[in-house]
Amino acid sequence: MINLREILFTLTKEKQQEFIVYLEKKNKRKDTKNIQLVELLLSGDLSSSEISVELYRKQNKVALHALRKRLFQSLIDFTANMSMKEENSLGIQLIKQVLSARNFLKKGQIKIGYQILDKAIIIAKEHQLFTIINEIYHTKIQYAYEIPSINIDELVLEQKKNLKQHQLEESLNIVYAKIRKVLFEVDKQKKIIDIKLLIGKSLEDENITISNDLSFKSLYQLIQITNISSSQSYDYWYTESFLLETYDIVSNHKSIKEQNFYHIEILYLIANMLFRNKKFCESFKYLEKMLFFMEANNKQYYSNFKNKYILLLAYNLNYTNNPEKAILLLENLNQKKGVDLFSEIKLTTALIVFYFQKADIKAASKLFSKFYHTDKWYIDKIGIDWLIKKNIIEILLQIDLGNVDIVDSRLLSFKRSYFDYLENINQNRVISFIKLVEIYYKNPEIVNNSSFFEKVKTSFDWIEKDKEDIFIMSFFAWLKAKMTKQEMYLVILDLVKN
Template sequence: MAYYALRKRLLRHLLDFLLLRQHQQDPTAAASVRGLLTLAQYLFEAGIDRLAWGTLRKAEKLARTNEQYEQLNAVYNLQIARAHSPHADPLDDIIRQRNLNKKDADEEERANIADSLIRQRLRQARVKGRAAESFDEILQQVLREYDLQEAFARRPALLLRLMSITRAAMLVRRDYASFAPFVMRCYHLMEKRHGFRPAHREAQLGLLLMIAHALYRTRRFAESVEYLEQLRALLEAGPRLLRTAMWPRYTFLLAANYAFLRRNSESIVLLEAVLRLPLSPREELTGRLGLGFHYFAEGQFQKANQTLQAIGRTDHYCEQEMGIEWVINRSMGEMLIQFELGNADLAHNRLRAIERLLKERFGPGGGGYASVLSYLQLVGELIDDPATARCPAFATRLHDIPSFVSLGQEDLQALSFYSWLRSQVTGQPYYSVLLELAHAPESDPRP
């Protein structure tokens, strides 16, 4: 009995701690409204009705200003339950306000349902091998079914959610070129028709970050930085908690853009600074892998190696947190670093580990990573005999790697790996080759 009593008490303390921690770290208005609502309930129970009603009115104003319809509904329900108090507002007024808000709250609930349905149908389409099945058809069908066409056009929070789904669908097809103009058009249409109020700050920041990332993916680096500058201005003018929450993602993307604008040394300074801040595990992994890339581009291979070693996490952990592709990118980076440091055996070990992972997961041919296996074969030959890079036949095989850097469809990470191998063939500095290919015209950048 003593054990169970102790366990219940510990669980209660843990829940109290988690609630307090969540409230302290949640930068949204919803958290503030929940806090005021909890305070009002406590004051009612303590018999301090006048102060409780003052707190409820403050919660109502905050929820309405920030379009927190679900929280506002809870505020009105508590007001109705306590309407017998001499300090209460007229019940008829409360009910009228509650009914008006209920329409918006119901719309938000329908949007949540639509969000889940669209994601589910996209997953089903991919499982059936129809990832390219018209996303527009799936989207329009669900929006019509839940009467949400107009809601997504006038509410920034819902637009951000819709854009997140659209982005996920397009990234599956690596269709970055189509997504960038689409999200930009939606953002500027919203800005022109309805504008962004302070209540929309979080959604606006999310949309700006999405646009900047889409532009980066399509190699429009200077334009991406322009949108990041808009985002930074909003962050600096907004709540501190929101700025703290979004600052790492802003910095990672800015540093990535700078690398392709011949400002790689500035990228290093940015990432070194942000990695000194308290970060989530995902942010820590993103930042360290990015910093390792920037050191590598500068030819600082020892620092690049130390940075990746400092991750200190197993491949299994990283895969659970970041996905299999992140693990492959890290392993390939480690392989190239060891080669540059003259550690041929370590480079070979990493190469074999990557090959084994790809074949075990995706079959002997590597599935969608077949081009990576072709790339690894060339790197393996180079590790065995660096002079191989000067052979014309080697350059021809490098050129023939299938769809490794097709412009507009390929990840910039893949381009960076390809650039390293090409730099070995041409004898040019790796960073110079990377910039040359990244800024190549809309055609195949290979010779």
């Protein structure tokens, strides 16, 4: 069964209200229950039986199934219309032009049909829309006999060049899919791989070389692959050179002006990678570039990236001794409408971390109460890696609040739920960290003893300071602050200095 609640929660609160207005306009009868069903789905984790009773005062599986089916179709229509308006207007306009040209050609208006196709193909080539370009050539070749001056052999040659370029993009899409599958399987098998070597081998298998011949989207996919690998293994330092080398090609790409969306996304990924590697000045520079292109073309993609930009800017500010600015940025953003669920969770998490690091325990605890859903709900919405971080933050926060019963419960739950998973993804240092936290929690007086210092020293396979991920450092800073009797935020600033 399609999860309607999950689809609804992919919409921002603003879009959810727009959908309700859309249903109101669409409804021809006053007794239609689709809006009531939407409100019930958004209000909480009610079962189908409970929803049925709310709607019909009894169990009525047949009626509920029919209602859900109609609501699903309305959701599809609404999201499709929304996408046509916001995301893919250029492609849709070009398709409309091709259809219009075919209509004129069928009616014998050959000159008008070809004029429309000539204009459409210029735009399609600028944006590397290979499928649409092929449709244009297909139509031109079909009616070429109507115009004696047209060289059909030249048209066929151009179409073959486009098909070759399209095939290249499809091959890279296959590479992208295969690499992502390998990364997923590698994590399960607790292996360490050379991502650069993996990408090189995968490209070689498909006879592809990284160059300007690749579409802009394809280069973006390569950069995205390396980012996914780094986020899973916390080794952003390892892929830094590859990302920057690939961006050198991207920045000189022939279609960079027409691919602003992917360009902004690439700039974000690089700025994030540099932040995780504690290269704040460089990260700020890429964020400045990102903002420049976000504001280009009358802010065409500004709303798409605003939340991601502000969140990463706030992180950079927080770790460069500007926590007040970072907190103010996120507080202002969190109060605004139009923040989607994923961004809201990320923003709230960052604010909790900033408050906690500055020892504003009450503010952190109050904000943490917004995370009232089940672990399964959060895994479905945002992923298990975030959930693990969230649960560690809660354990540390409850220890500082002195909530003994909650700490005991959370530690036991964490060990049962995530130790096996952490072992499977080769993150034993998280397990070691939790064990040290538990030792401190049960015997706080031991934290200043030399024996505890030695235990901490031998509990981890320490890596070079400049290679350690900034978030891993931030968790360790809590423990080090207890050991050295310093403020946590000062310890963090000291740790992240290169």
